[in-house]
């Protein structure tokens with residue numbers, strides 16, 4: 001999968017993909033992440049990318065011209081499955097959406113900042129609007145990292161057996177069970193005995209039961 005991320009703050013985004021599983025997915029050539037500085041597409045001599053809102057009001061609005069120039073340049077190179085704008089008024093992103101997008105070949109993630117982007121950029125270029133939850137962030141950058149991470153980690157070959165996404169919380173609408181590592185006794189706090197039993201079926205049953213209990217206690221909405 002190829003992901004183009006358009007942002008006014010490329011460093012904020014770039015660093016995230018240079019670590020851990022995101023780094024490994026790129027090393028294995030399963031994903032390519034291309035972070036684009038929107039300012040490079042400003043035709044303005046001061047590299048201006050925003051302006052005052054028509055009708056007045058607080059905050060600046062990202063202009064359509066640099067967004068259009070950038071997306072048109074990208075579209076000349078590839079066909080995109082989806083051009084996604086990260087915005088708190090978008091559809092709330094979740095695991096099924098991440099799973100579905102993981103089969104796409106090319107996507108664009110467009111990060112807004114300030115008061116938002118000119119509505120015509122949304123109408124003319126954006127095919128999908130995503131939010132990562134009901135709270136407001138300063139910009140779409142964190143959201144773009146969240147969405148790209150969730151998509152990439154479920155792509156075939158990205159995770160190995162040990163880190164398999166199949167046991168993630170939400171994959172089966174259950175939260176994950178508790179996990180423990182050595183020491184088995186930390187200042188009198190013992191791990192559950194069953195995990196030392198060497199009995200894989202008993203351990204699997206215990207984990208499933210814990211997952212159910214945890215989901216019932218914390219997220220009963222997932223069990224409906």
Ligand code: 6GU
Pocket residue numbers: 085086087088130131132133134135136137138139140143
């Ligand atoms: Cl996608 N963007 C911003 N700015 N805030 C958000 C968000 C996105 N999702 C939740 N809050």
